[in-house]
Structure formats: C-alpha cells, structure tokens
Amino acid sequence: MKLAIIDIGSNSVRLLLATYENNIWHYEPKQLWTTRLGQRNSDGTLRTESMEASYQAFTEIKKLADQYGVECCFGFATSAVREASNGLEFMEHVSEHCPMEWRILTGDEEAIYGFNGALGDQLNDGRHYTTIDIGGGSTELALGNKDGVYWSRSYPVGAVRLQSMSDEGPQRVWEETRLLWDPMMIQGEFGEFIGIGGTLTTLAAIDLGLENYDGTKVQGHKLSRETVEGIILNLRYMSRDERLQVKGLPAGRADIIVAGAEILTSFMDAYEVPHVFVSDQDGMEAMARECKRTYSNH
Incomplete structure (x- = not known):
C-alpha cells in the first residue's frame, strides 16, 4: 500500500x-x-x-x-x-x-500526533517521554507513555511568528516566552525530552554539519543546551548570505532559525532540560499509520 x-x-x-x-x-x-x-x-x-x-x-x-x-x-x-x-x-x-x-x-491533536510519530516502539520501555515540536506558528508539548498522551499544550509561539521579535534583540524571545510554559506533571519514571519538527531537525543538521539533510543521521541526535546557545550566538549576527553558507541550514529557514532556537532555549530553561534528543519522525508517520488502518478497514 x-x-x-x-x-x-x-x-x-x-x-x-x-x-x-x-x-x-x-x-x-x-x-x-x-x-x-x-x-x-x-x-x-x-x-x-x-x-x-x-x-x-x-x-x-x-x-x-x-x-x-x-x-x-x-x-x-x-x-x-x-x-x-x-x-x-x-x-x-x-x-x-x-x-x-x-x-x-487542533493544537492538542497536533501535539498527540507528533508524540506518537516520534516515539512509536520506544514507548515499550514503559517510561514517560515529552515531545517538543517548534513549528512556524506554534509550539506543541506532549507528555505520555505507552498508554498514550496524558498532558499536552499548544502555545502560540513559533519561528515564523516570533521572527521579528527575535530581530529586536538577543533576549526578546526568551523574555517573552520564559513565563509561558505550564507546570508539567510527570506521572512515572521519566525517559527523555524528544525534539521534533523543522526547528529541531535543522539545529541537529547544523550541529552535524550536514551538506545534505539526512534524516537517518538526525534521528536520535543529542542537542545540549550549550550547543543550541552556541548556534544562536554564531548565527545571530550573520548576514543572510553568510547564513546560506552554513552547512545544515536550508535557505527556507535561514531567517527564522534563530527565533526557533530561542524558543527552544526558553523551554529548556523553564523545565531545566540539559539536552533533547532529536527525532526525524513526527506526526507525519503517525498520520501514515492511521491512514493505513482506516484504508484497510474500508
């Protein structure tokens, strides 16, 4: 099929x-x-x-x-x-x-599909995981285990939406978003924070120095808080032409990647997250599995 x-x-x-x-x-x-x-x-x-x-x-x-x-x-x-x-x-x-x-x-549906697509079989270890998906217009968080997502949020902050705010100065996005995040009630043994979506996969590709994007190399890549901050500091004062020379940074994200990365550091600081693991798989894979089930039942 x-x-x-x-x-x-x-x-x-x-x-x-x-x-x-x-x-x-x-x-x-x-x-x-x-x-x-x-x-x-x-x-x-x-x-x-x-x-x-x-x-x-x-x-x-x-x-x-x-x-x-x-x-x-x-x-x-x-x-x-x-x-x-x-x-x-x-x-x-x-x-x-x-x-x-x-x-x-809806924002909640988006969060849940992202969680299911990114984690899949990994949930069989019984631990609880959180996904963060920083998109262009919104950021979704989902927390759950093999029994499903039991806490999720969709926030109206994204790399496209906050681009102009990010351009105003190095602390603007962090200041705007640092009090945004709701307390997360983890109900069991915690595994890891998993990052999905374009901002996260691009940061992984930059950290890996990929000439051409390769999802198999991005999958499971560990991004520390220090690494993300280093990428922000490196890119913030570059011209667009200079950014276009950065390995792993596609032209379509050159102007918004800093804003997206700043949302990530705000999130990591709020929840005291030292690192995230990046997943190339996201809600698209979850949607494919759902479509297959629906199609098979017809």
Whole structure:
C-alpha cells in the first residue's frame, strides 16, 4: 500500500511518501516547499502570495504522488490555517490542485500526533517521554507513555511568528516566552525530552554539519543546551548570505532559525532540560499509520 501524507504548516508544506508492505513501513525522505503561510495579513488572513506558493507546491506534490503510485493521499493543516478566517476556504481550493482527504488539526491533536510519530516502539520501555515540536506558528508539548498522551499544550509561539521579535534583540524571545510554559506533571519514571519538527531537525543538521539533510543521521541526535546557545550566538549576527553558507541550514529557514532556537532555549530553561534528543519522525508517520488502518478497514 502506498500513501502520501502532506503537512501544511506555517513555514512549509511537507510531503512524506510511504509504502506499507509485508508488515513493514518504508518511508521516503521528506520533501518540502517553503510557502510561509504563517506570515499572514494584518487581519490574520492567509496572504495571496503564500496561498499561491502552496497551490504550486500541491501541483508538484500531485505529480510526485502519481509517479509513486499513491493509493491514499491525506493532508493535515496546523496553526496558520486553523487561525486564519480564510483557512477553510484555502483548504477547499487545495483539492483542486491535489485531490486528497484533509483535516485541520487542533493544537492538542497536533501535539498527540507528533508524540506518537516520534516515539512509536520506544514507548515499550514503559517510561514517560515529552515531545517538543517548534513549528512556524506554534509550539506543541506532549507528555505520555505507552498508554498514550496524558498532558499536552499548544502555545502560540513559533519561528515564523516570533521572527521579528527575535530581530529586536538577543533576549526578546526568551523574555517573552520564559513565563509561558505550564507546570508539567510527570506521572512515572521519566525517559527523555524528544525534539521534533523543522526547528529541531535543522539545529541537529547544523550541529552535524550536514551538506545534505539526512534524516537517518538526525534521528536520535543529542542537542545540549550549550550547543543550541552556541548556534544562536554564531548565527545571530550573520548576514543572510553568510547564513546560506552554513552547512545544515536550508535557505527556507535561514531567517527564522534563530527565533526557533530561542524558543527552544526558553523551554529548556523553564523545565531545566540539559539536552533533547532529536527525532526525524513526527506526526507525519503517525498520520501514515492511521491512514493505513482506516484504508484497510474500508
């Protein structure tokens, strides 16, 4: 069975092509298109240019899905679309460019899918884990164990949303977000903090100095608080051209990575987290597994 999962985020539209065969999943490397749906008009609506860039992406995704032989195509939208008054209208147009089933996720749903996708079989050890997903428009936390997520939060802070605040000065994002985080009630033996999403995977790729992104190398990479601070200090005063020379930093994230990393340090300080382990797998893999179950039951 061949699936296409499309994540319609605030910074980018991402595609995961997956095959389920002989009880084994085969995931192709994720592909992304930077569309910046999170940079909305002053009234909060999605901008025409961001929607047009997204429609172009969906046209290309349809072509790739057809070539792959996809039987089921599913899209999910997150904070940019769920907060925009024209988000529903935008999603209705999406299917004209790439026919798919789709949903607009709540912040809680986004947190839970991310947790399930990142941890999967790791939960069999019985320990409790927390995932942090710093996206373009929002940041999701989820805490749970093999029995599921029992605490989750979605905060309206993201790398696109706080970019201009970050540009104001080195402490601005930290000051704005340091009191944001709610107490986390861990109900058993704790394992690790797991980081997912574009900010975290990009920081891992930078730390690893990857010429080309490789999810297998990013998977499980340990990022310490000191390492993240070092990346922020290194990038903050670089010009865009200088940032484009940094290994592991894609052009579509060059201007927002510092803001995203500052949200991460704020989180790590609030919960006294010395390090996070990065997962290349996230809500897209969880969505693929759910689609397969739904499809199989038809």
